[in-house]
Amino acid sequence: MSEEVEWWEYEDAGEMAAAVAGDIAFVIESAIDARGTAVIALAGGRTPIPIYAKLASTKLDWKRVTIIPGDERIVPLGDPLSNVTALAKNFLPKGARVVPIVPTAIADYKAAGRSADALMQDLHWPLDLCLLGVGADGHAASIFPGPDFDEAINGPKERRALGVMPDPMPLDAPVPRVSLSLAAITAARALLIAIRGNEKRSVMEKAIRQGTSSPYPIGRALAGTELPVDIHWAP
Numbered sequence: 001m002s003e004e005v006e007w008w009e010y011e012d013a014g015e016m017a018a019a020v021a022g023d024i025a026f027v028i029e030s031a032i033d034a035r036g037t038a039v040i041a042l043a044g045g046r047t048p049i050p051i052y053a054k055l056a057s058t059k060l061d062w063k064r065v066t067i068i069p070g071d072e073r074i075v076p077l078g079d080p081l082s083n084v085t086a087l088a089k090n091f092l093p094k095g096a097r098v099v100p101i102v103p104t105a106i107a108d109y110k111a112a113g114r115s116a117d118a119l120m121q122d123l124h125w126p127l128d129l130c131l132l133g134v135g136a137d138g139h140a141a142s143i144f145p146g147p148d149f150d151e152a153i154n155g156p157k158e159r160r161a162l163g164v165m166p167d168p169m170p171l172d173a174p175v176p177r178v179s180l181s182l183a184a185i186t187a188a189r190a191l192l193i194a195i196r197g198n199e200k201r202s203v204m205e206k207a208i209r210q211g212t213s214s215p216y217p218i219g220r221a222l223a224g225t226e227l228p229v230d231i232h233w234a235p
């Protein structure tokens, strides 16, 4: 169980973007100093977009940075729904290594998950940082209720990624997914959450109260990590 969850509140999304980008940059620099490389997983969705723009403008040794999406929709590369698109747009021009975890949109979502897991087995591990967004339903990464929920939460510790068929399908991206496993998320050296709005704030507060019995994936992530977790919130 995370011993401490620290809330960081901001006046607006711009202030949060500057602060979270600064925190991520610090983790990247520390990882490069310590191990010569940084491997980070960044969230999909809309909330982190200003964070990535701010982070991309930061002077870092980007050629030593590997970035993966913490989860991905199983769609062709370049599809507007693909999470890696925003990461490639912001960080490839800086010289970072942006690794798509779903290089081809295959029909068999479990096979896509196994392929992403195999790809991640070649990365420096554990992750130096995992930035998570949270859905209004309490999902994090692409750990959603459905037939793969238990495997995502309680699967083998060495499993880094898996295929997920959300049920019910999320309205804004009704496609199968590949997600970091909970084990991969909670093993990260730094875990940051960035959310906006009161609805998600109350989901987070409830998830923290519920702990290990939380029905929310984000609640299980918080309960599963020994790390202090920073929750960044803006209206």
Ligand code: 6PG
Pocket: 043, 044, 045, 046, 047, 048, 071, 072, 073, 083, 132, 133, 134, 135, 139, 140, 141, 142, 173
């Ligand atoms: C996804 C995202 C997901 C996201 C939340 C919040 O693929 O759907 O990675 O986990 O972080 O859904 O999304 P917003 O920031 O757009 O609300």
